[in-house]
Amino acid sequence: MSIEDSIIEDGSGREPLVPKAVVSRLSLYLRELQHLSRSEQKTISSSKLGRALGFTAAQVRKDFAYFGQFGYPGIGYRCDELIEQIKKILGTNKTWPVVLVGCGNMGQALLGYRGFAKQGFDVVAVVDVDKGVLGKTYQGLVVDHIDLLPEIVKRHSLRVAILAVPATAAADAADQILKSGITGILNFAPVTLNVPKNVSLIEVDLAMELEQLAFSVFQKNQGQ
Amino acid sequence: MSIEDSIIEDGSGREPLVPKAVVSRLSLYLRELQHLSRSEQKTISSSKLGRALGFTAAQVRKDFAYFGQFGYPGIGYRCDELIEQIKKILGTNKTWPVVLVGCGNMGQALLGYRGFAKQGFDVVAVVDVDKGVLGKTYQGLVVDHIDLLPEIVKRHSLRVAILAVPATAAADAADQILKSGITGILNFAPVTLNVPKNVSLIEVDLAMELEQLAFSVFQKNQGQ
DNA sequence: GCGTGTGAACACATTCACAGCA
DNA sequence: TGCTGTGAATGTGTTCACACGC
Structure with a gap:
């Protein structure tokens, strides 16, 4: 499943697909990841990212799962990579x-x-x-x-x-x-x-x- | 059910009782009601209030029902009265x-x-x-x-x-x-x-x- | 008729729990 | 072992539909 089809429309005219709440957390994840990246943190697990923001690990993983598979089992998520992905999803990879x-x-x-x-x-x-x-x-x-x-x-x-x-x-x-x-x-x-x-x-x-x-x-x- | 017991604690240590989403809509209702009140509007129905804010009539009624019975069947809600009630609930009836x-x-x-x-x-x-x-x-x-x-x-x-x-x-x-x-x-x-x-x-x-x-x-x- | 208040039905969101991969 | 991805179960919030009051 590519990012493009995963968002918004499914061609049938029905609406949501990605809950609004998920999108608003995306911005929070992005902010935290940028913070981590600036502190030289290379990777982060869903549980640590969740703890930092007050969410459960499962929620973090499920949120990202709406858009694709960005994590590495046993490792977690690579900060810089995930930052780019989230920006692409939000549409803010370009000014x-x-x-x-x-x-x-x-x-x-x-x-x-x-x-x-x-x-x-x-x-x-x-x-x-x-x-x-x-x-x-x-x-x-x-x-x-x-x-x-x-x-x-x-x-x-x-x-x-x-x-x-x-x-x-x-x-x-x-x-x-x-x-x-x-x-x-x-x-x-x-x-x-x-x-x-x-x-x-x-x-x-x-x-x-x-x-x-x-x-x-x-x-x-x-x-x- | 008085306003005081309806909010927050139920004495058992369990949390919510009033959904967070309801409280945030309360502020929107208040803003709209103040607007109506300034335009000399005396009463308003849940359906009209809902339409103005993009909510369903049922949601408006249910939201208020968390805190008591403020409406008048056949009439709707008296704006000034409801404004005071919402302020009392939010705690902003005092500066x-x-x-x-x-x-x-x-x-x-x-x-x-x-x-x-x-x-x-x-x-x-x-x-x-x-x-x-x-x-x-x-x-x-x-x-x-x-x-x-x-x-x-x-x-x-x-x-x-x-x-x-x-x-x-x-x-x-x-x-x-x-x-x-x-x-x-x-x-x-x-x-x-x-x-x-x-x-x-x-x-x-x-x-x-x-x-x-x-x-x-x-x-x-x-x-x- | 119009409009509230509310249990019941439904839709949506979160958490659990586990299979599978590094 | 550590951690992701995800169906199933649970929990929460919204809408429906109707009894009742003005």
């Missing part, structure tokens, strides 16, 4: 150009964030509507008007956008993003966006994450 | 003081983020180790040295911290946070933290989110 929509507080922080580049993402353009930032340069990028998005998308063959505008502006900005031909949005605005189902959407709501944390703390102390 | 650890790029953006206050969180202190920011004032808060954390925690009765330092500094910072008596960490550093199991931990890795988005886009286009 993705990205446009940032919204250059306020959060947008500027994201622009300065080194972690994106490290994982194969390159912010190549920034747009906004606010005259306060239009034309200014941040991290070497001049902020363009959002109306130029279709052109920018075409020029850089963009497929994904990071949306980091205030909640009130999010729906409009999302509309413009969709019209520009982009098919993936990482949304930081605390608003539920409705996108056609051929467009991918990931929502990150910082306040929601804090709420989840609060609940967990609250609960452990029996509500006090 | 949570929070300390920010790390005042770089990301930390400063989080400090300026209005969304936290809106959901009942108040950043009351900021600490760092970098001389470049120590003593400076951001959003009305003076940046203290991280060594002062135990004192700060006591003074404000803090229970949760937001960790926003570079990956290389994360483990040390986390140690100091744990020693200060804090029992909940929202970690933005792309590093797996190991914390005792009485401490709650939520990890937000921005690059991982982009990876997940990339995979989803990649997949939909059959890998091209």
Whole structure:
């Protein structure tokens, strides 16, 4: 079974094949493996990798098994090899150009964030509507008007956008993003966006994450 | 069944009772309900609420049923009432003081983020180790040295911290946070933290989110 | 009629346990 | 012996379908 057929479609129009939960763990495995690789660790077993991340060994093996056979019995997995495989699966073995929509507080922080580049993402353009930032340069990028998005998308063959505008502006900005031909949005605005189902959407709501944390703390102390 | 017994412990030492997935949807419901409430919407049915968020009506009803009976047959749920109930469940009906650890790029953006206050969180202190920011004032808060954390925690009765330092500094910072008596960490550093199991931990890795988005886009286009 | 609350049925995800390979 | 890959068993979460209340 090759990687290509193993993912997504099975030709019959049915959906999943690879559970969503597995894919999200893939990113965690990748992060940990890169960490190990930097510490000169050549191979790792499913049990050790699992222990490091809080999963069982069986789960680690089964997760990888969705995509092929990457391990060596008696040895484990070769870190560098597995890193390449996971990147290939995620599609991040090649760099993705990205446009940032919204250059306020959060947008500027994201622009300065080194972690994106490290994982194969390159912010190549920034747009906004606010005259306060239009034309200014941040991290070497001049902020363009959002109306130029279709052109920018075409020029850089963009497929994904990071949306980091205030909640009130999010729906409009999302509309413009969709019209520009982009098919993936990482949304930081605390608003539920409705996108056609051929467009991918990931929502990150910082306040929601804090709420989840609060609940967990609250609960452990029996509500006090 | 009162709310208090319904959550967490059943006295036997067994764990879940309320699935984690349910709790994370609770935050989404809350956000949507607050949105509806602001648009003067008095009541909402499980089917409409579900449609707005992409869930089935049954799931919405079952989620709430974990915590009690909040709906009115033939009517639906009263928005304001449900908002209060969810806040009570999450523990955010009272404001949570929070300390920010790390005042770089990301930390400063989080400090300026209005969304936290809106959901009942108040950043009351900021600490760092970098001389470049120590003593400076951001959003009305003076940046203290991280060594002062135990004192700060006591003074404000803090229970949760937001960790926003570079990956290389994360483990040390986390140690100091744990020693200060804090029992909940929202970690933005792309590093797996190991914390005792009485401490709650939520990890937000921005690059991982982009990876997940990339995979989803990649997949939909059959890998091209 | 409309809409909740909920046991029962179903689908999905995780863990177990073992055959097989280095 | 150490460790992978995987069917079978278990466990968890979601959806169905219907009794009941407004």
